[in-house]
Amino acid sequence: MxxxxxxxxxxxxxxxxxxxxxxxxxxxxxxxxAAPAPIKVLIVDGQNNHSWKETTPVLKEILEASGRFQVDVATSPPQGGDMSAFKPDFAKYAVVVSNYNGDAWSKETNEAFEKYVHDGGGFVSYHAADNSFPEWRQYNQMIGVGGWGNRKAPESGSMIRYRAGKVAIEAVPGRCGNHGARVPFQVTMRERRHPIAKGLPKVWMHAGDELYDSLCGPAQDFTLVGTAHSNGQNRGTNEEEPMLLAVRYSNGRVFHTTLGHDVAAMHCVGFITTLLRGTEWAATGKVSIPVPPDFPTAQATSLRK
Structure with a gap:
């Protein structure tokens, strides 16, 4: 353009x-x-307890259709394979999007990724990527909080909740990671001055999805951008749980979204918009992608295929 x-x-x-x-x-x-050069994005996948072969193409399509991103994909060996040869060149990209939840990477790849984010690279943790690497301390610092993978509080860290108008961080003993049945739910933007949230409605209705709760981790240097109420009648916690986090890891920026379990949930315009804006922020520290006119309201979802 x-x-x-x-x-x-x-x-x-x-x-x-x-x-x-x-x-x-x-x-x-x-x-x-001239329009600005597209932001180079690397999606990492290859193992996941979710349908990564279905969701990675949708992630790629969402990002590239915006005109703001150019996307490559790095796919790991399958579970149980030789991970020593999996060495993505992270430094070639402004931001890495993880759609990965599987075997540990090699020490060399871990260190390369740590250096990449530490030195200012952007990182997006998408949905079950926050289930990954429970023993990797630096990774858990990047995502703020995670779930499953034998994570337990307080050993694995604290939980982030939103109560009485402020962020609450607490180490409640118990297993980390839970969700109820997939249903539509409202997302509430808690820090509307953040570039990712600026201009979005305070409350919007997300399409049917897994609402993660009881995530735990280091919970350091983060901004709680969006939450959702975990309904006790749907096996939830009756707490306002983090859905969207912006985390600082040294010189790097991390956008952590728990949303988007499957392709149906990824059709939500709220998911699409926050993914785009979060990815741009992680890469650049700024957001130029506008809020679309079909963004969901507090009462109604909005889907785009």
């Missing part, structure tokens, strides 16, 4: 192309205002 420079557009009505080009050079005009 490009747009003509307004000054040059006016001059083009007065002069020939040859004179116009010479004038542009003399006056320092650019004939075209």
């Amino acid at each position: 490009w747009t003509p420079n307004p000054a040059m557009a006016f001059l083009s009505t007065l002069f020939s192309p040859r004179i116009l080009a010479a004038t542009a050079v003399a006056l320092g005009f650019s004939l075209l205002n």
Whole structure:
């Protein structure tokens, strides 16, 4: 995409192309205002207790359809395979999106990823990626909180809740990671000044999805961007649980979304929009992607296929 420079557009009505080009050079005009280069994204997948072969193409399509991202995919060996050769070149990308939940990576790959995020690389933890690597301390610092994988509180860390208008961090003993049946639920934006949330409705209805609760971890240096009420009648906690987190890990930015269990949930315009804006923020620290007119309301979901 490009747009003509307004000054040059006016001059083009007065002069020939040859004179116009010479004038542009003399006056320092650019004939075209080029759109910014696409942000390079790497999706990591290959193992997951979720249907990664179905969800990775949707993640890629969502990101590329925005016109803001250029996406590659790095697929690991299957479960039980030789992970020593799995060495994505993280440094080539502005942001890494994880759709991975499986075998441990090699020490070399772990260290490369730690350095990448530590030095300023962006990272997006998508849904079950927060189930991964329960023993990898630095990874758990990046995602803030995670679940399953034999995580237990307080050994694995604290839980993040939202109560009485403020964030509550507590180490409640118990298993970390739970969800009820997939149903639509409201997401409430808690830090509306954050670039990811700015301009979004305070409350919006998400499509039927798993509502993660009781996640635990280091819970450090984060902004609680969005929560949802975990209904006790749906095997929940009756707490406001974190759905969207923005985490700082040294010089890196991490967007953690628990949403998007399957392709049906990924059709939600709320999921699409927060994924796009969270990925851009993780990569750049800013958000230019607008809130679409079909964004869901507090009462009604909005789906886009």
